[in-house]
Amino acid sequence: MGALVTLNIVLPWIAALIIYLAKKDVVTNVLTFLMLPLLSIIAYLAYIQPHPVLIETPKWVDLLITVYDFGLLAYFFYQGIVRKNSLIAILASIQLIFLVIVLLMMNHSLTPNLYIDDVTLMFYLIVAIVGVPIAIFATKYMDYGEKGKHSFVAIVVWFLGVMNFAVSVNNIEWFFALFETTTLASYIMIGFRGDKEAVNNSNLALWMNQIGGIAILLALMVFIKINGVYHFTDLLKNPSLISMAALGFLSLSALVKGAQMPFHKWLLGAMVAPTPVSAILHSATMVKIAPYLILRISPIIKGTLLAKLLIITTGYVFVVAAVIALSQDNFKKILAYSTISLLGLMMLGAAVGTPVAVTASLVLIIFHAFAKGFLFVEAGVLEKVFHVKYINQMRRLIERAPLTLMFIFFGFLNMTFVPFGTFIGKWMMIEEVSNFLQHGSYILLIIYVGAGSAFLSILYMKVLGISVRKAHGIEKINFVKLPATFNFVSVWYYVWLLSMTIFIAPFIADFVVPIAASIAGQADIYATGLTLHMYDSTLYFWQILGALILIFLIHALPYFVKFKADVVHPYNCGEVFPRHMETWNFECIARYEGYFVAFSIALFIMVVVLGGGLL
Amino acid sequence: MINVILTVLAPLIGGVVYGIERVVKARMQKRVGPPLLQPFYDFFKLMDKRPIMIHSLHALMGIMYFIAEWFALAVLLLGNDLLIAVFFHVIAVLALVIGASSVRSPYSVLGALRELMHMISYEPLMVLMVVALYLVVGSFDIRDVLNYEGYPILEIPLVFFAFLLTIPMMLQKSPFDVAEAHQEIIGGPEIEYSGPFYEALYTGKWIEYIYVFTFVFLFGGSHYWLGILLVVLAFLFINLLDNSSARLDFRTMVKFAWSVLIPMAALNVILLALWQ
Amino acid sequence: MGFFSKFRKKSPWILHYNTGGCNGCDIEILSALAPRYDIERFGMLNRGNPKQADILLVTGPVTKNCKDVLRRLYLEMAEPKVVVAMGACAHGGGIFRNFYHVENGVNNIIPVDVWIPGCAPRVEALIDGMVEAVEIWEKKSKEKEFLKDHENVIKTLGVEDDG
Incomplete structure (x- = not known):
């Protein structure tokens, strides 16, 4: 196990280094492509090993990471001075001071520093299957008039290694180091193009994520001071004694990393970078640290005031981000808002903490990773091949980019419709919450989930509606030849999503439920054949298949079905001059955005102050 | 058994319901009204028209709407989870809107966008209603609801009332026929369909009647007479409302749903949860 | 003439279009829909949508601005379809005859099947005309009908697709 984990972590780092140094097309392409089978196989081999396991690390690694931490923070401080951004510099110096304090307080612990359990292994698989294709995509994407292809791909691959490392650590001080490393990676990638906007947005991402770092350090201080422990596994040993304040700070860092409002701006800012950056940030890495962190502490916070406040906050973000997304016109921004929204739902499930809710959260993490990776890859294709960035440029996309539109259609359907994973997550959540309605009052949560999914549905329908708009017949469908790399990545995601959806019942019952069981206990979910059962409710296979066929027909059939009927003009009151109808921009919502954010700040403060018991 | 019959014959029964509705509406206006089987005459007439279309995708989506609507009804009646049936309905809306x-x-296009506004008005409420039924009965299974000994309507009257006012949104009845709005946007989503393709939409609407009134029927629990009574009363109430009110703005509709109906239903659910 | 054709006469749907008349005829049409005459008992509905209508009920003398609109509405209707010209204006211009801005009646633009005379015609006359229109409509086939100079008309009335 130790060797496999080491390989999983070190391999991307080495590959990234080679790519960075070689700067040759052949090396870059072959190595990134090799990562896919290599990482997948290693992750799978690790998955079939007995787990969970704790892995001892040599002492020098600890020392190395401490030194690395100081180097990293010093680099941030330096960047703050170079970029003349006092906020970054101040935050970095605060972190430096806090880190020194933490290191002085830290007593020696015998607990190993690496902890590999089901969640970690699930993340390994996600990183390998979802993350690596994005790197492959980046190798071609960067050929379209972008500079610094090799260093970019190197950073992307390296990021995967960082993510693999981040989800396997047990020591929270190490976790801090890796948390800051992901910050660094996103900082470099967002600022990659080096123009003014990129620099501004990378600064934004840096200082916002540094707040998360400070929160982790504060949590560490409290943990060490009150409980004398600083490992995740030690926290779980006697949950009742753990200080709420520290958990509040940890949740705060999760909220920041998960781009929950009011800290959502940095994730939106990430869209100025090349599209693979967004793909990698949104799908497999970075933001997924947020639900990961909440999942880690979910057995401890379950049922506390902190969990309830987290539920209220993340649920609020789930709805409001979906609402605000309606008023956006940039395709990548829409995707970013829907990520923020669904991240809220994932964290909500993790915060509820019951077996079914945790299962729902994991299902959402997995399917969201696939669908978002897919959608951003297609957004990249749209941007580079078809030069489409805004949704009002998406008109007649069905003729210009039929395959890409079909993939986008499928990705969107995956985000909210029956019978895809995201829907199953919501369904589980509603049923689970209805369960405890009998004991307490979680009515707000039901309204959140119901409303949020309705808003997300109308968001996707609105965008899809524009891209199929057409006055006359759809005859001149123009199958543009796309580069093989793009096609490979698209089809890869498409096939994975499709097959996972068909076998969703065994997938959830045999893969996800055991993972949830390791966190929160066995959920009452099982599969008979391809039918999914949860408590008394059943999602029959004929329903899954029927919905899948319907959805499949809706998104793919228009290219094949040609009715032999006469074509007439669309009704225009009989007038001859053309009338255009754009789509609503929901200006009325944009007006209230300030209020939404203000309210989310209030909720945020409530989580820290009330939930953490600071008052 | 009866649910299988209801599912298979849904377009027929829905057509009769629609015929009754047209007669009832005419009688409310002191008119004679069309014959009871008028919807079927319309259906046959439309079969006989020359098929014309804008483009294949558009025509196909009309047919998909019909199939998805029927499938949603099948899921409601033959499956065992009400919540899933609610979400299946969204696929039909998807086909219609696309x-x-x-x-x-x-x-x-305007009709499609307004259809989306309809969806955000009734979708959360449908979820709440199903959850309320779950609270009463203790199961999402439609069979358990229909075997429930008590009277769900007495335990969740506010939810029922909220749902009663949601029906006009789902069936495109005044005052909430915003998306269809025959005098204003001439049928909205259905305007461009003609002949056999319009048939799909026309029949899909009939199935929607069965879909909606099945939910009303559930409020009677195992007392089928009560369920039927509720369905008849709801039917008459909807038509009375349709005849006596003017169309509202879609903003008013959304505001009404979100500031009156949903809080009302939520209040009922909270009180019931505390009571138990 | 198939099985379905027998049911045609039971559900004629009307598209009503005023081409610039004085609205007298339109008031009569409205009163036909009202409880006193209630043409819905014959299954007639005023659809207001050419795609789903069977009978095009035209009033007014056809002003120059309306000419293309009238043609396009006619072309958008699916066969079998019938055109009913209602009122004196629709017949030959009525009191607007030979004005600089009128086309002197519907017949110059699209083929008319039934004429309803009067200024304005009574509702009874309207219903009578409708019954006659339905009789003609019953015998029509589903074949496509062409206007004079059809291809050119289509070209001038077409809407350019956006690029």
Whole structure:
């Protein structure tokens, strides 16, 4: 196990280094492509090993990471001075001071520093299957008039290694180091193009994520001071004694990393970078640290005031981000808002903490990773091949980019419709919450989930509606030849999503439920054949298949079905001059955005102050 | 058994219901009204028209709407989870909206966008209603609801009332026939369909009647007479409302749903949860 | 003439279009829909949508601005379809005859099947005309009908697709 984990972590780092140094097309392409089978196989081999396991690390690694931490923070401080951004510099110096304090307080612990359990292994698989294709995509994407292809791909691959490392650590001080490393990676990638906007947005991402770092350090201080422990596994040993304040700070860092409002701006800012950056940030890495962190502490916070406040906050973000997304016109921004929204739902499930809710959260993490990776890859294709960035440029996309539109259609359907994973997550959540309605009052949560999914549905329908708009017949469908790399990545995601959806019942019952069981206990979910059962409710296979066929027909059939009927003009009151109808921009919502954010700040403060018991 | 019959014959029964509705509406206006089987005459007439279309995608989506609507009804009646049935209905809306916004006719696109507004008005409420039924019965299974000994309507009257006012949104009845709005945007999503393709939409609407009134029927629990009574009363109430009210703005509709209906239903659910 | 054709006469749907008349005829049409005459008992509905209508009920003398609109509405209707010209204006211009801005009646633009005379015609006359229109409509086939100079008309009335 130790060797496999080491390989999983070190391999991307080495590959990234080679790519960075070689700067040759052949090396870059072959190595990134090799990562896919290599990482997948290693992750799978690790998955079939007995787990969970704790892995001892040599002492020098600890020392190395401490030194690395100081180097990293010093680099941030330096960047703050170079970029003349006092906020970054101040935050970095605060972190430096806090880190020194933490290191002085830290007593020696015998607990190993690496902890590999089901969640970690699930993340390994996600990183390998979802993350690596994005790197492959980046190798071609960067050929379209972008500079610094090799260093970019190197950073992307390296990021995967960082993510693999981040989800396997047990020591929270190490976790801090890796948390800051992901910050660094996103900082470099967002600022990659080096123009003014990129620099501004990378600064934004840096200082916002540094707040998360400070929160982790504060949590560490409290943990060490009150409980004398600083490992995740030690926290779980006697949950009742753990200080709420520290958990509040940890949740705060999760909220920041998960781009929950009011800290959502940095994730939106990430869209100025090349599209693979967004793909990698949104799908497999970075933001997924947020639900990961909440999942880690979910057995401890379950049922506390902190969990309830987290539920209220993340649920609020789930709805409001979906609402605000309606008023956006940039395709990548829409995707970013829907990520923020669904991240809220994932964290909500993790915060509820019951077996079914945790299962729902994991299902959402997995399917969201696939669908978002897919959608951003297609957004990249749209941007580079078809030069489409805004949704009002998406008109007649069905003729210009039929395959890409079909993939986008499928990705969107995956985000909210029956019978895809995201829907199953919501369904589980509603049923689970209805369960405890009998004991307490979680009515707000039901309204959140119901409303949020309705808003997300109308968001996707609105965008899809524009891209199929057409006055006359759809005859001149123009199958543009796309580069093989793009096609490979698209089809890869498409096939994975499709097959996972068909076998969703065994997938959830045999893969996800055991993972949830390791966190929160066995959920009452099982599969008979391809039918999914949860408590008394059943999602029959004929329903899954029927919905899948319907959805499949809706998104793919228009290219094949040609009715032999006469074509007439669309009704225009009989007038001859053309009338255009754009789509609503929901200006009325944009007006209230300030209020939404203000309210989310209030909720945020409530989580820290009330939930953490600071008052 | 009866649910299988109801599912298979849904378009027929829905057509009769629609015929009754047209007669009832006419009688409310002191008119004679069309014959009871008028919807079927319309159906046959439309079969006999020359098929014309804007483009294949648009025509296809009309047919998909019909199939998805029927499938949603099958899921409701033959499956065992009410919540899933609610979400299946969204697929039908998807087909309708994609079809309607795929043509460059202002009315059609406007209708599609308003259809979305309908969806955010009734969708959360449907979820709440199902959860309320779950609270009463203790199961999401439609069979358990129909075997429930008590009277769900007495335990969740406010939810029922909220749902009663949601029905006009789902069936496109005044005052909430915003998306269809025959005098204003001439049918909205359905404007560009003609002949056999319009048939799919026309029949899909009939199935929607069965879909909606099945939910009303559930409020009677195992007392089927009560369920039937509720369905009849709801039917008459909807038609009375349809005849006696003017169309509202879609903003008013959304505001009404979110500031009156949903809080009302939520209040009922909270009180019931505390009571138990 | 198939099985379905027998049911045609039971559900004629009307598209009503005023081409610039004085609205007298339109008031009569409205009163036909009202409880006193209630043409819905014959299954007639005023659809207001050419795609789903069977009978095009035209009033007014056809002003120059309306000419293309009228043609396009006619072309958008699916066969079998019938055109009913209602009122004196629709017949030959009525009191607007030979004005600079009128086309002197519907017949110059699209083929008319039934004429309803009067200024304005009574509702009874309207219903009578409708019954006659339905009789003609019953015998029509589903074949496509062409206007004079059809291809050119289509070209001038077509809407350019956006690029």
